[in-house]
Amino acid sequence: MKKSQSSKEKILRVALKEFAAYGFGGARVERIARQAGVNKAMIFYYYSSKQNLYRIIIKNSLLELIPKIQEAIAVSKSPEQFFENLPKVYIQYFVKNQAVMRMIGFELIQDPGNITSVVRDIFTNIPESPPDLLKNKISIWYQKGLISEPDPVHLILNIIPLCIFSILGKPMVEAILDIKIKNNIDFIDKRINSISNLLKKGMLK
Amino acid sequence: MKKSQSSKEKILRVALKEFAAYGFGGARVERIARQAGVNKAMIFYYYSSKQNLYRIIIKNSLLELIPKIQEAIAVSKSPEQFFENLPKVYIQYFVKNQAVMRMIGFELIQDPGNITSVVRDIFTNIPESPPDLLKNKISIWYQKGLISEPDPVHLILNIIPLCIFSILGKPMVEAILDIKIKNNIDFIDKRINSISNLLKKGMLK
Amino acid sequence: MKKSQSSKEKILRVALKEFAAYGFGGARVERIARQAGVNKAMIFYYYSSKQNLYRIIIKNSLLELIPKIQEAIAVSKSPEQFFENLPKVYIQYFVKNQAVMRMIGFELIQDPGNITSVVRDIFTNIPESPPDLLKNKISIWYQKGLISEPDPVHLILNIIPLCIFSILGKPMVEAILDIKIKNNIDFIDKRINSISNLLKKGMLK
Amino acid sequence: MKKSQSSKEKILRVALKEFAAYGFGGARVERIARQAGVNKAMIFYYYSSKQNLYRIIIKNSLLELIPKIQEAIAVSKSPEQFFENLPKVYIQYFVKNQAVMRMIGFELIQDPGNITSVVRDIFTNIPESPPDLLKNKISIWYQKGLISEPDPVHLILNIIPLCIFSILGKPMVEAILDIKIKNNIDFIDKRINSISNLLKKGMLK
DNA sequence: TATGAATGAGAGTTCATTCAT
DNA sequence: TATGAATGAACTCTCATTCAT
Numbered sequence: 095m096k097k098s099q100s101s102k103e104k105i106l107r108v109a110l111k112e113f114a115a116y117g118f119g120g121a122r123v124e125r126i127a128r129q130a131g132v133n134k135a136m137i138f139y140y141y142s143s144k145q146n147l148y149r150i151i152i153k154n155s156l157l158e159l160i161p162k163i164q165e166a167i168a169v170s171k172s173p174e175q176f177f178e179n180l181p182k183v184y185i186q187y188f189v190k191n192q193a194v195m196r197m198i199g200f201e202l203i204q205d206p207g208n209i210t211s212v213v214r215d216i217f218t219n220i221p222e223s224p225p226d227l228l229k230n231k232i233s234i235w236y237q238k239g240l241i242s243e244p245d246p247v248h249l250i251l252n253i254i255p256l257c258i259f260s261i262l263g264k265p266m267v268e269a270i271l272d273i274k275i276k277n278n279i280d281f282i283d284k285r286i287n288s289i290s291n292l293l294k295k296g297m298l299k
Numbered sequence: 300m301k302k303s304q305s306s307k308e309k310i311l312r313v314a315l316k317e318f319a320a321y322g323f324g325g326a327r328v329e330r331i332a333r334q335a336g337v338n339k340a341m342i343f344y345y346y347s348s349k350q351n352l353y354r355i356i357i358k359n360s361l362l363e364l365i366p367k368i369q370e371a372i373a374v375s376k377s378p379e380q381f382f383e384n385l386p387k388v389y390i391q392y393f394v395k396n397q398a399v400m401r402m403i404g405f406e407l408i409q410d411p412g413n414i415t416s417v418v419r420d421i422f423t424n425i426p427e428s429p430p431d432l433l434k435n436k437i438s439i440w441y442q443k444g445l446i447s448e449p450d451p452v453h454l455i456l457n458i459i460p461l462c463i464f465s466i467l468g469k470p471m472v473e474a475i476l477d478i479k480i481k482n483n484i485d486f487i488d489k490r491i492n493s494i495s496n497l498l499k500k501g502m503l504k
Numbered sequence: 505m506k507k508s509q510s511s512k513e514k515i516l517r518v519a520l521k522e523f524a525a526y527g528f529g530g531a532r533v534e535r536i537a538r539q540a541g542v543n544k545a546m547i548f549y550y551y552s553s554k555q556n557l558y559r560i561i562i563k564n565s566l567l568e569l570i571p572k573i574q575e576a577i578a579v580s581k582s583p584e585q586f587f588e589n590l591p592k593v594y595i596q597y598f599v600k601n602q603a604v605m606r607m608i609g610f611e612l613i614q615d616p617g618n619i620t621s622v623v624r625d626i627f628t629n630i631p632e633s634p635p636d637l638l639k640n641k642i643s644i645w646y647q648k649g650l651i652s653e654p655d656p657v658h659l660i661l662n663i664i665p666l667c668i669f670s671i672l673g674k675p676m677v678e679a680i681l682d683i684k685i686k687n688n689i690d691f692i693d694k695r696i697n698s699i700s701n702l703l704k705k706g707m708l709k
Numbered sequence: 710m711k712k713s714q715s716s717k718e719k720i721l722r723v724a725l726k727e728f729a730a731y732g733f734g735g736a737r738v739e740r741i742a743r744q745a746g747v748n749k750a751m752i753f754y755y756y757s758s759k760q761n762l763y764r765i766i767i768k769n770s771l772l773e774l775i776p777k778i779q780e781a782i783a784v785s786k787s788p789e790q791f792f793e794n795l796p797k798v799y800i801q802y803f804v805k806n807q808a809v810m811r812m813i814g815f816e817l818i819q820d821p822g823n824i825t826s827v828v829r830d831i832f833t834n835i836p837e838s839p840p841d842l843l844k845n846k847i848s849i850w851y852q853k854g855l856i857s858e859p860d861p862v863h864l865i866l867n868i869i870p871l872c873i874f875s876i877l878g879k880p881m882v883e884a885i886l887d888i889k890i891k892n893n894i895d896f897i898d899k900r901i902n903s904i905s906n907l908l909k910k911g912m913l914k
Numbered sequence: 915t916a917t918g919a920a921t922g923a924g925a926g927t928t929c930a931t932t933c934a935t
Numbered sequence: 936t937a938t939g940a941a942t943g944a945a946c947t948c949t950c951a952t953t954c955a956t
Binding site: 525526527528529530531606609610612613614616617619620621623624627633634635636638639652653655656657658660661662664665666668669670672673674675676677678679680681682683685694695698699701702703704705706707 | 730731732733734735736811814815817818819821822824825826828829832838839840841843844857858860861862863865866867869870871873874875877878879880881882883884885886887888890899900903904906907908909910911912
C-alpha cells in the first residue's frame, strides 16, 4: 500500500517535469513511466488519461502557488510593502519551481482559457472573493493618493510579467546583450531589487 | 510559376499559425497542408522536414521583428524616448503578429538555446554590433545621470517582459480580477501608456 | 507469456522469408506483420526498427550456419575428407534454408562490409581463432604435399562459390542449356558429388 | 537532338550503377535523375517506368555479355581451351562491369524467372541455338573421352559459380580468413589461373 | 525535350490507450 | 497493484508517377 502511494505521487512529480520540458503535445507517457520507474499502464490506472494527468498537475500547481500570493497580498499593509512582497514571493517560488512556471507559461500561450478556468475554480472555494479583496485594496490605496495607477488590471499587468519573465527571459536577454551571467543567486537578488525599485518609484505617488 | 510561389509562401503563413497554436510537438503537418490547400508532400518538397519548416519560420519572424526594435532603439535620442518607443513598437508588433509572439514564447520556455542562437546568428550579419550599441547607449545615459539602473541586463529585463506579457497575460489577469475587458484597442493604448509611465517614473532620474 | 514468445519468434521467422524474397529495400514491414499475424507496431515493440530486425536476422542466420561449417572443417582429418564434407554441409544447409542463403547473397552483393563485420564479430567470441585453425590446416596439408593450391584464399574461393551458387544458379543454367531438371533431390545429390569429385581431382596431389 | 541522345544514354549508365548498388527496391528514381543531371520526369519520358528501365538495362547487359561468352565457347576447339577461355572471359568482363554482375546477382536471388526469360529471349534471335551448340560440344568431348563430367548442367555449374563469385565473394573470404588482399590485379590473374587449373585437373581425363 | 510543381498511395514509425494475467 | 503484450489510429516522411507549361 505504501509503494502504491509513492508510485502515484512519483508519477505526478515526474510528469510535471515532463510537461514543463516538452509541453503537453511533446510530452511522452512512456518517458514519464520510465522516469517514475513504473509500468506505463499504471499511469492510466491512476490518472485515466494523459489529459487528465495534465489537468491535475496544473491544478495542483496553482493550488500551491495561489495561497502564497494571497498571503503576500494580505500581509501587505501599504503599497510599498505590496511592491516589495509580490515580486519576492513570485520570483522565489518560480526559481524553486521552474517546472510549474514553465507549465503555466505553456498554458498561457496555448490555451489561456484552460488556466483561467482553473483559477476561477480555485477562487470559488475561498470564502472571501480574492478578486474583490485585491480590487478593494487597490481602490483604497488610489483614493488615499498612495499610488498613481488606478486601474487594477494595468497595475497587476505592470507586476506579474516582470516576475514570470525574469527567469524565462534571462537567456534571451543574455543573447541580446552578449553577456553571460555567472552567479545566478546574486542575479535573482538583484532582479527582485530592481523590480521592487521600479515599481515603487514608478507607481507610488 | 506564380502558383508555386504562392504555395511555398502559403505554407509558411499557415504553418506559423499552426505552430503558434499548438507548439512544435502539437502541430500537425497534415493540418498545415489542408489549410494551405496544398498536398502534404509539398511541405516536404519545399521544406524537407517539419523541424526545418519550424526553424525557418522562427528565423523569418525574428528577421522581421529585430530590425524594428533596432530602429526604435536607434531613433531614441534620450532615455525618455527610449522608454516610450520600445513598448510601443513591441506591443504594436505583437498585437498584429500574435502567432510570432506565441512561437517566441514557446521557444523561450522549451529551449531558449534555440532562439538565442538564431538571435546571435542574425546579429553577426549586422555590421555595427547591436549589443554593443545598446550597452554603450545605456552606459552613457547612466554616466550622464539620466537613468537609475546601471546594469543593462536588468534594465532590459524591466522592459521586455512588460511588453510580451501584456498580451499573453491579459486573460489570466482578467481571471484573477474577475473583470472582462471589452474594448481591446483602448486596452492596448492604455497598456502602452501605463508601461511607458512606469518606466519613465521608475527609471529616469 | 507463451503467446508473446511465439509472436516475437514468429516475426523473426516470417521476416527472414520476406527479406530473402524482396531484399531489404523491397521488404515490407506491413507484410511481415500480416503474415506473422501480429500488429505492425509489435515489430517495433520487439525490434525497434526494420534495420535492426534485419541485422538480428543476419546475425542469427550466421550464428546457425558458421558452427556447422566449423564442425565440418574440424572433423576433416584429410584434405580428401575436407573436399567431401564442406560441399555436403554447405549445400544441404542451403537447400533447407534457402531464405538464409538468399539474405547472405543479397548482403554480399549490396554491402559486403556488413556481413563480413558480423562474421568477424562471431569469430571473436570463439576461443580458438577459426581463421588461424583453417589456415594452419591448409598450410600443413600443402607442406605434406597433399594439395596443389597453397594459397588459402584461392583454395576457399575454389570451394564456396560452387556451394552457394549451385542452388541459386540452377534456373539460369537451365535456361542457358534449355533443359528442365525435374527431380530436385537427385539433382542435389549429383551436385554434391560432382563438386566433390572436381575438388578432389583438381586440388589433391 | 544531340543533347537528348546523351541524356537518354546517361540515364542508362547511371541507372545501371544505381540498381547494382541498391537492388530494384532500394534504387531511387530521383537519385538516378540527379546523378544523370536530368529532370526526374525525363526518365519517365524516355523509359515510361522504373520497372521498364530496369528491364531494359538487364537486357542490354546480357546482350553485351552473352556474345562474348558465345565467342569464347566457339573458339574453344578443345576442353582444355574451354576451361581456360571461359573463366578468363567471364572474370575479366565482371571485373570491368561490376554493376552488371551485381544486377545479375540480384536478379538470380530475387526472381530467377525474370533473367532466364530474357536469356531465352536473346537466344531465340540467334540462328544456331546456343544451347544446342554447347550441349553438342560437351557431348562430343565426353564421347571422345576427353572430359569426366558427362552432364552439361553439372559441368556448367562447375564453372560459372567460380567465375561470378570470385569477385563477389572476395571480401567475405577475406573476413573468414582474416587476410587483406592488397594488389587486386595480381589477385584477379591468380584467380583465373587457379580456376583454370582446378577445372583442367578436375574435369579433363 | 525539358522543367518545377503536384499528387496519391503507402512506407516506417510513434503513441496513447487497453487487455489479459 | 502491477506487468508485458497488444492495438489502432495517426504521424512524419517517401516515392513513383503525372501535369502544366
